Amino acid sequence: MTTISTARPARTVSPSVRLARLWGGVVTALTVLLAAVWVFPLYWAAVTSLKADNDTIANPPTFWPRPLDFSSYTYILQNSPLVRWYLNSIFTSLAVTVFVLLLSMLCAYALSQIDFRGRRWLYWLLLVGFMIPFQASLIPLFILINKMGLVNNFAGLILPQLAAPLAVVIYKQFFDQIPPELGDAARIDGAGEWRVLFSIFLPLNWSITVALAIVTFIAAWNNFLWPFIVLNDPPKLTIPVGITQVQSAYGVAYAKTMATAVTAALPTALAYLIFQRRVTEGVMATAGLK
Amino acid sequence: MLETVSKPGRLVSQEKQMQLRRRGITALLMVAPFLLIYLVFLIYPSLRVLQLSLTNADLTGQGQYVGLSNYARLLREPTFWTALLNTLYFILLTVIPNTLVGLGLALLVVRLKRLKGLVLACFFLPYVLPVSVVTNIWNWVLDSNFGIVNTLTHSTLAWFQDPVWAMPAVAFVTVWWTVGFNILLFIAGLQNIPPEIYEAAALDGASGFRLFRSITWPNLWPVTSLILLLQLIAQFKIFDQVYLLTSGGPFDKTLVLLLYSYREGFQQQHGGYASTIGVVLMVVILAASLLQVRVLNRGERA
Secondary structure, X not given: OHHHHHHOHHHHOOHHHHHHHHHHHHHHHHHHHHHHHHHHHHHHHHHHHOOOHHHXXXXXXXXXOOOOOOHHHHHHHHHOOHHHHHHHHHHHHHHHHHHHHHHHHHHHHHHHHXXXXXXXXXXXXXXXXXXXXXXXXXXXXXXXXXXXXXXXXHHHHHHHXXXXXXXXXXXXXXXXXXXXXXXXXXXXXXXXXXXXXXXHXXXXXXXXXXXXXXHHHHHHHHOOHHHHHHOOOHHHOOHHHHHHHHHHHHOOOHHHHHHHHHHHHHHHHHHHHHOHHHHHHHHHHHOOOO | OHHXXXXXXXXXXXXXXHHHHHHHHHHHHHHXXXXXXXXXXXXXXXXXXXHHOOEOOOOOOOOOEOOOHHHHXXXXXXXXXXXXXXXXXXXXXXXXXXXXXXXXXXXXXXXXXXXXXXXXXXXXXXXXXXXXXXXXXXXXXXXXXXXXXXXXXXXXXXXXXXXXOHHHHHHHHHHHHHHHHHHHHHHHHHHOOOHHXXXXXXXXXXXOHHHHHHHHHHHHHHHHHHHHHHHHHHHHOOOHHHHHHOOOOOOOOOOOHHHHHHHHHHHOOOHHHHHHHHHHHHHHHHHHHHHXXXXXXXHHHO
């Protein structure tokens, strides 16, 4: 005991430094408290979903479910097309992610590495499209999709989401940073453009590809407005649109509503918690900060 | 003599020309799939919306040319002005608070040594959730009878049905949902400020708020202006939260431009008139985007 206390350097610390440390500790504690308050609604949703329905409205509220009640989850899985919507969301989000990355990568590679006619004009067109909000032309887009017979069809859901120039611009910026000598060396050895792209440029940009893939997937999974407009057939809905229907069907059954919300939130929340660093990279890239 | 020299030269140039042509064709093949989808699903609809706004089309796209009468009607329509003012009110309630809260939380998070990742995750997590999950959760938290907020404060306010509180409540939920994005950008900006500047200023005896005002704030301004403009553009397009939390009510108190366009187009089948609102929205957002490009370019040059 005594040896420990004499070994502590704290004694020699001046009062002002000690005050600053105390102040720092207080600010840290407040920050952590604030973070806890910030996630509280998520915690509250999870706790509510694990209560029996009549416990959810108990006064005073219980902050820990006792006993844990999973019946809301089994109920919603059996009584709503939740699993179906899940599969729809997984399929369409994966398709959007794969095609967005592939199409943007190809387009960006040509823009960055091949000197073809109309290259400048095309890049200019992309930058203009960058500013055009698709929400403003929702009506003509719906009319077009309807004429193509793609309402209530996953192709109608997916195709407009591929028309985003953001990934092209991000890829182009990354390809521009690669010294052209690298590609030229491969071309002299007889490699075609496709080969150069997939075996040299893509591996060099693997980290941004993964980051973009995760961010694109989360965005596609969370997309609301377009699926809400183009899909009407209940078995065809995606998770974010589907659960808004369930909510009204349950009325005041809060445990079931929250169980639905928690289930729907799980994929993107887990993706973020597992790939935190990649998500951060992707967000930075899409904001133009990287 | 001359011929033998020029012959291999011509051969090379011919081969090179072939090669160039081949690369050109490859480039077209690479660009074509994206370009096709881009032209069909983004450029074409945004030109078509201009044309539709001059017609009385329904949702099938059929209609007669009516000139500028949709625009004239729009300007006389009180609901349009309500929607425009509500949108601006929503922007006022979100853009600046979201930026300031983001900055404040970033300053708090960035100074943490331990727990930094965990605390940041707490603030960022809502951002990756689907909007309908967010609205479901807040409908429950702010429920007038059994919501935890009203239970703890002994209030009976129906937040999303109250004419005064509906819009601020939607704005609050929006800030809660999206502030994580701003925190990330602010942290990136803060980490880009060289620590030597702080050390030099500390040697000169500056501390606390003085350091923030003279060093942090001016050095952070490019990021701050980026965030302000990204949000300005995003919030003009507000639809999801409003539709899910209030459906524009009570008494159109939360009716915003895109929701107005949706109602006219998809519920009333007034495709032409809804397109007119879309054009107004597009013009406003394009103006904000141009502003963004100018401000960002200025930031790069400086």
